[in-house]
Amino acid sequence: MKYKAIIGLEMHCQISSTNTKVFSSAKNGFNDAPNANIQPLDMAFPGTLPVVNKEAVKKALMASMMLSCHIPKYLYFERKNYYYPDLPKGYQITQETKPAPIGSYGSLTFECHGDLKTVRINNIHLEEDSASADHFDTVSKLDYNRAGIPLLELVTEPDFRSAEEAVAFLETMRQNYQYAGISEADSKKGQIRCDVNISIMDASLEEIPENYGTKVEIKNVNSFGGVRDTIHYEIKRQIELKKNGKYEEMEQQTRRWDEQTGTTIYMRGKVDAIDYKYFIEPNIPKIKLDSSWLEEIRRQIPTLALERKQKYIEEYGLSHYDATNLVKEKEISDYYEECLTYGASPKSACNWLTSVILGYMNKYELKVSAVFVTPKMLADLMQLVEKGSISSKQAKEVLNEALMEDREPLKIIEEKGIRQMEDNGEIEEIVKEVFREFPNAKEEYKAGKTNIVDFLVGQVMKKTRGKANPAITMQFIKEEMDS
Amino acid sequence: MEYLSKGILEIHDALKNKEVTSQQLIEEATKKAKEVQEKYNAFVTILEDVQPVEEINHILSGIPYGAKDNYSTKGILSTGSSNTLKDYVPFFTATAIENLEKEGAVLCSKTVLDEFGMGGTGTTGHTGVVKNPWDKERMCAGSSAGSACVVAAGVYPYAIGSDTGDSIRKPAAYCGIVGYKPTYGMISRYGLFPFASSLDHCGVLTRNVQDAALVVDAMKGIDKNDMTSWDASAIHLYESMDGEVTGKKICYIKEICDIKNYPNASDELKEHLENFQQTIALARELGMVVEEVSVDQTLLNAIASCYVVISCAEATSNMSNLTGITFGTRSEGKNYIEEMKAYRTKGFSPLIKRRFVIGSYVLQAENKNRYFFNAQRVRRLLVDTWKKLYETYDAVLLPVGSGPAKKLEGSKDILDENMQILEEHLQVGNFGGFPSITIPNGFVNGLPVGCNITSNCYKDETVLNIAYALESKMPYKNQIAKEVQ
Numbered sequence: 001m002k003y004k005a006i007i008g009l010e011m012h013c014q015i016s017s018t019n020t021k022v023f024s025s026a027k028n029g030f031n032d033a034p035n036a037n038i039q040p041l042d043m044a045f046p047g048t049l050p051v052v053n054k055e056a057v058k059k060a061l062m063a064s065m066m067l068s069c070h071i072p073k074y075l076y077f078e079r080k081n082y083y084y085p086d087l088p089k090g091y092q093i094t095q096e097t098k099p100a101p102i103g104s105y106g107s108l109t110f111e112c113h114g115d116l117k118t119v120r121i122n123n124i125h126l127e128e129d130s131a132s133a134d135h136f137d138t139v140s141k142l143d144y145n146r147a148g149i150p151l152l153e154l155v156t157e158p159d160f161r162s163a164e165e166a167v168a169f170l171e172t173m174r175q176n177y178q179y180a181g182i183s184e185a186d187s188k189k190g191q192i193r194c195d196v197n198i199s200i201m202d203a204s205l206e207e208i209p210e211n212y213g214t215k216v217e218i219k220n221v222n223s224f225g226g227v228r229d230t231i232h233y234e235i236k237r238q239i240e241l242k243k244n245g246k247y248e249e250m251e252q253q254t255r256r257w258d259e260q261t262g263t264t265i266y267m268r269g270k271v272d273a274i275d276y277k278y279f280i281e282p283n284i285p286k287i288k289l290d291s292s293w294l295e296e297i298r299r300q301i302p303t304l305a306l307e308r309k310q311k312y313i314e315e316y317g318l319s320h321y322d323a324t325n326l327v328k329e330k331e332i333s334d335y336y337e338e339c340l341t342y343g344a345s346p347k348s349a350c351n352w353l354t355s356v357i358l359g360y361m362n363k364y365e366l367k368v369s370a371v372f373v374t375p376k377m378l379a380d381l382m383q384l385v386e387k388g389s390i391s392s393k394q395a396k397e398v399l400n401e402a403l404m405e406d407r408e409p410l411k412i413i414e415e416k417g418i419r420q421m422e423d424n425g426e427i428e429e430i431v432k433e434v435f436r437e438f439p440n441a442k443e444e445y446k447a448g449k450t451n452i453v454d455f456l457v458g459q460v461m462k463k464t465r466g467k468a469n470p471a472i473t474m475q476f477i478k479e480e481m482d483s
Numbered sequence: 484m485e486y487l488s489k490g491i492l493e494i495h496d497a498l499k500n501k502e503v504t505s506q507q508l509i510e511e512a513t514k515k516a517k518e519v520q521e522k523y524n525a526f527v528t529i530l531e532d533v534q535p536v537e538e539i540n541h542i543l544s545g546i547p548y549g550a551k552d553n554y555s556t557k558g559i560l561s562t563g564s565s566n567t568l569k570d571y572v573p574f575f576t577a578t579a580i581e582n583l584e585k586e587g588a589v590l591c592s593k594t595v596l597d598e599f600g601m602g603g604t605g606t607t608g609h610t611g612v613v614k615n616p617w618d619k620e621r622m623c624a625g626s627s628a629g630s631a632c633v634v635a636a637g638v639y640p641y642a643i644g645s646d647t648g649d650s651i652r653k654p655a656a657y658c659g660i661v662g663y664k665p666t667y668g669m670i671s672r673y674g675l676f677p678f679a680s681s682l683d684h685c686g687v688l689t690r691n692v693q694d695a696a697l698v699v700d701a702m703k704g705i706d707k708n709d710m711t712s713w714d715a716s717a718i719h720l721y722e723s724m725d726g727e728v729t730g731k732k733i734c735y736i737k738e739i740c741d742i743k744n745y746p747n748a749s750d751e752l753k754e755h756l757e758n759f760q761q762t763i764a765l766a767r768e769l770g771m772v773v774e775e776v777s778v779d780q781t782l783l784n785a786i787a788s789c790y791v792v793i794s795c796a797e798a799t800s801n802m803s804n805l806t807g808i809t810f811g812t813r814s815e816g817k818n819y820i821e822e823m824k825a826y827r828t829k830g831f832s833p834l835i836k837r838r839f840v841i842g843s844y845v846l847q848a849e850n851k852n853r854y855f856f857n858a859q860r861v862r863r864l865l866v867d868t869w870k871k872l873y874e875t876y877d878a879v880l881l882p883v884g885s886g887p888a889k890k891l892e893g894s895k896d897i898l899d900e901n902m903q904i905l906e907e908h909l910q911v912g913n914f915g916g917f918p919s920i921t922i923p924n925g926f927v928n929g930l931p932v933g934c935n936i937t938s939n940c941y942k943d944e945t946v947l948n949i950a951y952a953l954e955s956k957m958p959y960k961n962q963i964a965k966e967v968q
Contacts, residue, residue: 040575044804046563047555047577047674049709081800081846085819090803140819142808277846279855282681282797284710 003200003242005235006212007166008158009227010195011173014129015059015150016183022128022150023050023093030189034143042131042147044088049283052077056150057287059182060102060126061297063152066176066304067121069103071294075287077126080276085140086131088147094127096278101125108176111306112168114320119169120157127151132190146190152182158197158212163231167224170194174224175305179330187223194221196230196257200238213238214250218264221257230257234264308333316346325354331368332358335375342379345386352378356396360403372406373399381409390420393466420469424476427460427468431476434459445481453477487511487547488637488963491694494546498539505535505545505589512547512591515638523614523636525629527552528560528593536587542697544587549642551630552593552608553600554580555674559590563599563676564608567805567830570812577674578709579643579685579702586701591639594629598832600647600678601798602626604889605654607834612891615657616964617930621888624657626650627688631658634688635964641689641698647678648790649883649909651686652921656883656933659923659962661954662688663695663947666940667916669715670699671706679797682790682913691960692922692951696720699943723944728952729770731945733936734876735763737777739908744901751886752902755932758925759882762934765956766880771949773880778868785861787907789914792845792858799842805830866915873939878949880936881908883921887930909935918943920950923959929967931959 018028024041041048057075064071076099079091095101106121131147133140154173160166174192177185185192199213218234221227234255241247254273255264305327312323327333332353339349357371357378378399385395390413398418402409412418434456435441445452453474460473486494486503497503516529526549536545550556553563555573562568580590595608605613605628613628615621616636623632627644631654634642644651646664655662664686672683687698700721705714742748742756766773807813807826814829816822831839845854872879885905912919912935919937926932936953938946954960 043809045555045573045575045810046561046568046571046676046804047573047575047672049673051708051710079800081803083803083806083820083823085806085808085823088804088809090806091800144809275848277800277843277848277851279796279800279846282679 001203003235003239004161004203004207005231006158006199006201006207007160007162007231008197009154009156009160009166009169010197011154011156011170012193013152013154013173013177013183013185014191015056015152016185016191017059017181018053018055018150020053021148022053022056022126024148025051026148028149029145030191032145034141035145037145038147042088042144044090050077050093050281052284052287053150056126057102058297059150059180060124060152061289061294062180062301063154063177063182064103064106064124065298065301066180067103067106067108067124067154069106069121069124070100071103071289072100073289074099075102075289077281077284078278079281080278082274082276084130085142086133086147088131088144092128092130093281093284094153095125097123099280108169108172109306110169110172111309112165117165117168119159122155122157124152124154127153158199163228166196166231167228170224170227172306175328179302179304190222192222194227195219196221196227196234198231198234198238200235200242213247215252216250216264217254219254219256219267226257226259229262230264233262237264302330305330305333308337312346312350316350318346318350322350322354325358326350329368335368338375339379339382342376344379344382348382348386349379352382352399356399357403360400371403373402373409377402377409384413388420388469388471390418391466391470394418394420418467420467424472427464427472428476430460430463430468431456431473431480434463435480442481453481485511485637487515487639488961489640490691490961491542491546491640491689491697494640495539495542495544498545505537508545508547509533509535509589509591512638515636516549516592516633519616519633519636519638522619523616523632524611525595525613525623525632525636526592527562527564527595527608527610527629530559530591530593533589533591536589538587541586541701543583543701545589546640547589547591548583548639549592549594549630549633550580550590551596551627551642551644553596553645553676553678554593554643555676556580556590556593559593561593561676562609564596564610565598565805565830565835566609566832567807567811567826569609571810573674575674578671578704578706580674582702582704583643583698588701592633594627594633594642596628596630596650597626598835599676599798599802600626600645600650600683601794601835601838603648603650603653605629605632606891607832609832614891615888616966617659618888618967620890620892621930622657622891624653624884624888627654627662630688631655631660631662634658634690635660637963641687641694643685643687643698643702645675645678646684646686646913647682647794648907648913651684651688652909652912652919652933652935653884655688655921656923656931656935657888659931659933659959659964660688660690661692661695661920661922661950662686663692663699663920663950664912664918665699665703665943666918668709668711668713669703669718669918669943671704671709671712673706673708677797677801679794680801681797682794682910684913684916690962692920692947692954693721693724695920696724696947718941718943720943720947724948724951726948726952726955728949730772731770731877731949732772732774732875733766733878733880733949734774734776734872735759735880736783736908737775738780738783739881739904740775749886751927752905754927755882755884755886758927758932759934762924762953762957763880765953769952769956771952774876776872776876782861782864782868783904783908786865786910787903789858789861789865790907790910791841792854793862795838795842796846796855797842799839799846802835802839862914865911869911869915869917869937870939873942877942877945878936878938880934880949883909883933883935887927887932909937912937916940918946920946922950922954923962924953924957925959931962
């Protein structure tokens with residue numbers, strides 16, 4: 001490759017976990033009828049004033065901490081002034097870089113194709129979302145439910161070199177937001193929106209800002225797929241310009257991603273850049289960030305996915321594939337870890353969870369919280385298998401029944417009298433009976449047809465309805481063959 | 484028998500003793516209001532069918548009052564005296580008014596202001612010019628022009644106003660009454676149409692100092708809807724007023740009060756400043772120590788421009804919600820941008836547009852440091868200078884304006900450039916959020932003039948007590964305007 005891409009991201013993510021909006025007492029909701037979640041402030045009626053939602057600040061601080069950002073002593077908010085119908089006040093309450101926002105100069109390590117990468121975070125700030133606007137030919141529809149929903153805007157340094165890295169970072173952040181209970185971070189609900197900065201430079205040059213090319217900002221990319229496609233398209237477009245000798249003419253500019261055509265479209269150049277006339281929001285006094293409160297918040301941050309995954313692989317010996325599956329959702333990972341606290345072995349807990357429970361959840365599109373079988377129940381069941389009291393086949397059947405019928409596995413076992421036949425005499429008798437029924441078995445075995453053993457085990461199981469301990473059964477069959 | 488020209492306590496007693504009913508007071512107020520409206524054009528809305536409050540549990544119970552039309556009042560037209568909101572009927576009530584309602588106060592009207600409070604003349608409201616009840620040829624000053632006018636004319640014992648530069652305290656002086664704005668945040672601003680949020684104060688106009696204390700006692704209180712409000716429950720303005728001021732130290736500023744600073748002084752100004760010296764003498768008679776202090780003239784000269792920069796910057800942002808999109812009568816246009824432009828072009832008066840242009844200009848990236856940030860620095864310097872004075876003195880006493888009310892038209896007075904400081908110094912009270920009160924202190928050419936007492940934040944009781952003591956030495960308490968021409 002003659003060129004390399006220099007990519008930075010702005011990721012907007014709604015904080016979906018607060019009850020109310022960031023500056024008003026209206027509900028922070030997603031599914032409600034248009035314009036149902038509104039307080040006077042959300043439509044900027046004259047005389048209304050913003051009141052900061054402490055819970056939103058707390059979540060923003062958590063995000064800032066997860067990114068190892070510097071947290072200021074005092075929190076300020078600023079006004080970003082511009083006119084648009086979806087911005088009822090005519091300004092957005094946000095945070096700029098001076099005074100410092102809720103987080104600045106941090107970093108995040110993420111995994112991309114199995115490699116660990118680190119991206120520098122320029123800043124993360126807390127702001128309010130705008131109303132949502134749908135423009136049609138003759139009318140526009142405005143829904144102020146979204147106006148004032150708390151929004152985290154995270155700005156990275158231009159540390160990504162490929163679309164894959166950028167998307168891997170976004171996926172990690174989404175997962176982190178979900179893990180910390182900050183947001184559902186669901187782009188289908190419009191909770192995540194991204195802007196992408198891209199320039200290209202000669203691959204042979206040293207990677208320092210002076211050698212970077214002209215920065216192009218692409219606004220409003222609303223899915224991770226879109227981010228990937230935007231970056232691929234824009235890199236291609238810029239290389240094309242280089243090839244045609246037009247690159248030097250290209251000015252610093254803002255473009256937008258057009259999903260329909262899969263292209264980026266010119267919006268404005270640097271000279272038309274909007275002057276937002278920032279100034280400190282006078283209606284919100286500076287807020288002191290008490291260090292004991294910060295510590296309390298820090299303690300509430302759970303271990304994040306990447307760290308858990310590394311532990312699962314390194315300490316528990318799980319495969320990369322299984323570990324990735326287990327940490328995909330915090331609830332599953334928590335379930336898994338809870339099983340271990342009840343003495344389940346890490347590997348078999350992983351097997352039971354990924355093969356039976358996750359399969360059941362996927363089939364019926366359920367969340368962990370809807371699963372009747374608790375980690376304790378699963379761990380107890382696993383212990384019965386390990387002790388040999390029931391066979392794993394029996395356990396699997398019991399578990400399926402427990403899941404389907406919302407019943408405790410141990411109760412099912414008790415009621416149905418399920419147990420593994422462990423009485424040697426009894427098993428031996430049945431083995432002998434099977435040999436009587438298949439008198440040629442011994443000869444066939446000796447002739448090299450060794451899989452006859454499995455067949456015979458199957459027969460024993462059939463007679464005992466699966467209750468016979470398979471290891472003991474096997475032992476008797478082998479003894480009989482060799483006799 | 485007329486009651487509404489009396490003080491609040493007298494009216495309260497009359498209600499308690501059943502000499503008069505709330506209903507009768509409302510009738511008296513409405514009749515007077517209509518007369519006053521005819522003569523001085525002070526009202527946007529005179530309410531019909533006002534419900535009386537016959538249960539007299541509080542000092543303000545059953546007593547009529549007026550509110551400046553930039554207070555949001557549920558179900559009652561609230562225009563900000565602007566064409567942009569000429570039909571706007573809010574669905575929520577300002578906290579200050581709710582607090583008055585809880586005390587049984589009876590809102591009877593909405594009064595005219597300079598459009599959204601952005602003016603000092605009382606001439607720019609969408610319903611026209613407010614005339615001074617002492618002389619119809621003269622202005623009331625602004626922006627709480629209507630509230631000052633109706634209190635001076637005896638329609639109500641009090642009317643509430645707002646003060647961003649001197650919008651309560653200057654009209655009070657021009658109308659010969661008391662105007663008080665307490666410390667920033669003592670009264671919630673929730674529901675007050677904003678002009679410049681960091682400078683906006685709620686307050687009251689009355690005919691005596693006691694009444695000002697009584698009304699603000701009722702208006703104040705921490706409000707969950709206003710983060711800049713604070714808990715003032717330990718402050719009892721009326722109860723703490725004893726008139727005992729012996730040993731209090733006050734100062735006046737040489738650069739503002741010395742006639743020698745104004746070589747081209749008019750007779751009016753000379754009289755005004757001489758009169759002020761008499762007030763100082765009265766203060767000394769009361770046992771207060773009064774001293775002259777000096778403040779850097781350059782800093783004083785910067786007050787006006789500092790105010791323009793900060794207030795216009797905040798105003799242009801605060802009023803960006805007025806687009807006709809979510810409320811107000813939407814304008815016609817090809818698209819939303821055209822609609823917004825048409826609404827704002829038609830709705831705002833030229834004076835306001837000029838201020839918006841200034842506000843935008845000083846906030847632009849290339850100008851922000853030179854204008855906006857410098858203005859913030861000057862604000863800090865001025866506040867620090869005044870706070871320094873408060874280390875030695877209990878309050879600062881200064882004359883209000885350069886004389887009595889100005890003529891509405893044909894005024895050929897050429898203002899000495901130095902005189903600007905006399906007109907603008909009250910803005911320091913807004914820069915610092917200081918408690919500040921204007922009381923009448925005499926007459927010039929048969930027209931009232933005032934003086935002002937300002938102190939450090941949270942020293943409201945001190946300010947009121949000094950004002951109360953001075954008032955008691957002068958014959959202007961409870962005066963009602965009498966047309967002199």
